[in-house]
Amino acid sequence: MFKVKVEKTFHPEYGSCVRIANETATLYVTLDYGPRIIHYSLGDGPNVMFFNGDPAYIKHGADFDRSFYPGAFWNIYGGNRLWVAPHNFPLAFYPDNEAVNFEILENGARFMPKPRIETGVRIFTEVRLDRVSAQVNIAHRIENIGRESKEMAAWSITSVDAGGLEIIPQPLSQTGVLPNRHISLWPYSDMRDGRVTWGSRYIFLKHDAGRNTPIKIGINNEDGWACYLNKGLCFITMYDHDPKAEYSDFGVSFETFADDRMVEMETMSPLKIVQPGEWVEQIETWRLYPLDDSFAAIGACDAADEARFSTLVDSILPSGLIVAP
Numbered sequence: 001m002f003k004v005k006v007e008k009t010f011h012p013e014y015g016s017c018v019r020i021a022n023e024t025a026t027l028y029v030t031l032d033y034g035p036r037i038i039h040y041s042l043g044d045g046p047n048v049m050f051f052n053g054d055p056a057y058i059k060h061g062a063d064f065d066r067s068f069y070p071g072a073f074w075n076i077y078g079g080n081r082l083w084v085a086p087h088n089f090p091l092a093f094y095p096d097n098e099a100v101n102f103e104i105l106e107n108g109a110r111f112m113p114k115p116r117i118e119t120g121v122r123i124f125t126e127v128r129l130d131r132v133s134a135q136v137n138i139a140h141r142i143e144n145i146g147r148e149s150k151e152m153a154a155w156s157i158t159s160v161d162a163g164g165l166e167i168i169p170q171p172l173s174q175t176g177v178l179p180n181r182h183i184s185l186w187p188y189s190d191m192r193d194g195r196v197t198w199g200s201r202y203i204f205l206k207h208d209a210g211r212n213t214p215i216k217i218g219i220n221n222e223d224g225w226a227c228y229l230n231k232g233l234c235f236i237t238m239y240d241h242d243p244k245a246e247y248s249d250f251g252v253s254f255e256t257f258a259d260d261r262m263v264e265m266e267t268m269s270p271l272k273i274v275q276p277g278e279w280v281e282q283i284e285t286w287r288l289y290p291l292d293d294s295f296a297a298i299g300a301c302d303a304a305d306e307a308r309f310s311t312l313v314d315s316i317l318p319s320g321l322i323v324a325p
Contacts (some may be wrong), residue, residue: 002131004107008148013051014038016038018102018109020127025134025288027127032076035111035125037158038079042134042288043288046231050159050262051078057261063090068118073097078159078262082140082282084267085155085248091119094281100238107131114117120146143279153248155280158237165229166205166256166263167309169223182251184218195258199306202313205256205263218252226254226265227313234289236317237265239282245270289316 002022008031009019015032017039028039039047052075061074065239067090074093083092094116101112108128115122126139140154160166171181185191193215197204203217207230224241227234247268249255255266269282291312 003265004129004131006104006107006109008102015055016099018111020102020108020129022129022133024132025129025136027129027136029102029109029111029125029127031100031102031111033075033077033097034081035113036077036079036081036104036126037127037138038077040079040136040235040286040288042233042290047235048078048160048228048230048233048235048288049079050161053262059090059093064093064095064289067091068095076159080138080156080158082125082142083155083157084119084121084142085153085271086151087249093163094119104277108137115145117145120144120150121152134286134288138284138286139281140284141279141281142274143294144274144276147276147319149273149275151271151273152280153271154280155248156239156267156282156284158265160228160235160265161230162207162209162260162262164207164228164263165227166217166226166253166265167220167313168203168208168256169215169289170199170201170203171220171222172201173222182218182220184250184252186216188213188264189215189217197306201228201306201310204306204309205258207258207263209260214257214259216255216257218255220247220251221254224253225317226256227316228263228265229291232291234291234312235324236287236289237267238285238287239267242270247271 004022006020011017017028020027026041030036030038041047058073058075064072072095074095103110111125122125122145124141128137142154144150195206218298222241225238227236247253253268257264272280
């Protein structure tokens with residue numbers, strides 16, 4: 001009989017974790033910090049998530065000392081994390097370096113770090129794995145524990161490992177003489193950047209470990225998905241985009257960031273005025289597929305051949321869930 005095994009364990013790289021696994025997929029969620037969904041693999045195969053093993057790859061300094069406490073620092077750690085949008089420096093970089101409470105649920109667990117008094121919020125993350133397949137359902141929630149209302153959105157950020165190719169769909173709705181998409185660019189983003197191919201159906205971002213100049217792009221992703229091809233796997237994140245809602249950063253529900261270490265795939269809930277005691281949430285669904293031999297090397301290919309990638313995407317998105325043999 002198929003079942004999901006949920007247990008507290010210790011991982012030599014990640015530290016104390018909750019391991020969530022079935023016969024098809026394995027997840028680790030950290031308990032010493034975060035939380036972070038730090039590991040996602042098919043069985044004991046390669047991890048699609050980025051893991052930061054460099055203690056110098058942190059943010060700290062006078063702004064952190066004033067906003068939090070002397071010596072405060074923020075570590076990306078890797079994997080999936082929950083932030084509060086709109087972005088705010090340094091408050092977004094809350095130093096979540098303390099132990100995380102958790103409770104085991106059916107097919108998963110709920111993670112509950114301590115309230116963040118400095119920012120007036122408390123976050124919750126639920127992770128549940130399908131009994132049979134590699135599908136993961138993630139529910140992120142941010143509660144306003146302050147005394148005043150706040151305009152905010154739940155911002156789910158997934159850091160995936162170096163060396164892959166990201167595929168982001170562009171809106172294809174026919175709007176006549178009116179525009180049909182918002183594309184946001186950050187000051188450090190260069191539209192001539194060779195890591196990005198602007199296709200007619202997709203935007204492609206090829207990670208390059210030799211380029212430490214960051215790039216960030218946002219789009220009103222009406223299809224509500226993006227995928228990342230790496231290590232012979234296709235990782236897909238899916239969410240609901242509301243075309244009538246207001247989103248942060250000039251109206252985009254999906255953002256992506258890359259530097260020389262990793263790629264971030266970021267989804268947003270709509271902006272909302274949140275009263276004390278209320279919350280916003282973002283729901284994501286993940287899937288992980290093995291790539292067959294004809295596409296396994298795609299992560300190293302030039303993204304100019306959009307038709308080839310369209311064939312891959314069309315073959316994966318409508319297909320059924322991948323289950324262990």
